[in-house]
Amino acid sequence: MTGKRKLRRSFSDDQERLCLGSHLSVSGGSWKAVREAQELGLxxxxxxxxxxxxxxxxxxxxxEVHRFREEMEKWGPHPVTSHDSYLINLASPKEELFQKSIDGFSDEIERAELLGLDFLVMHPGAHVGSGVDVAIERIAAGMTECFRRVPHVKTRILLENTAGGGSTMGRSFEELRDLLDAIDTPERTGTCLDTCHMFAAGYELRTESGYQQTMKNLDRTVGARRVFALHLNDSKGDLGSHLDRHMHIGDGLIGRIGFEYIINDDRFGGIPKMLETPKENDMDRKNLALLKRLGKKKVASK
Ligand SMILES: [Zn+2]
Ligand SMILES: [Zn+2]
Incomplete structure (x- = not known):
């Protein structure tokens, strides 16, 4: 496993290039989510x-592991990601919460590994007053300890960008880069970019020039090769609002055009692009159908 992925430009079909998915419920067993993924055509x-x-x-x-792997064989091989608990805060200046977070995150890695998952998305944490530089060191130290406890496994840890509300870490591409550099374990880490969080953090996605500017910024800092997954969520909050409120695709302030740019961008071909939007009224199916229409770009010639 290397720290960067290759940017692919040719795919057998649009489905493979788009790699669309969703966050699904595991109530009744994690294998049930895999079965639902099959039903939804994820x-x-x-x-x-x-x-x-x-x-x-x-x-x-x-x-449960057995059942999960059985369902995976029927559906896959497609990439599966887990998302860490909201309680974990590796940036916490409080020793007790920091230690608890190390225990909790090590457990997350072990669980993901047991199921044979490709990725584990995590929120870098909130410094609650200690400052960005201290928090970067703290997160790196915590992560290093987790990696020591759970030696090299299949699951790659992806730091998710945040909307930047409060003192949350990971609000900018520069911060994600600094975090990845401080953790300094490229073969086990990468990032997952959430469109709602990007937009709310102040990254323009709605205009051609704004989108290109955002991507130039990404290329200069984290680099697209360290982006292993995307969360596709429209945003209730406006550009730079720092509001983390997900909306259905096209119903928020990013709008359809922003998603058309991002899902057809060669930088992100073939990587998981997953919805984290409300499920009522069969909305996953509707969001996915819309994304497929927006992802109409022709398959690049080989
Ligand atoms: Zn998240
Ligand atoms: Zn997300």
Missing amino acids: RSLQIFTKNASRWIQRPIEQK
């Missing part, structure tokens, strides 16, 4: 491997 999937608002949960049982 090409990528995100799940929680434990209750996202609890610290402690029983280990995953062997029979």
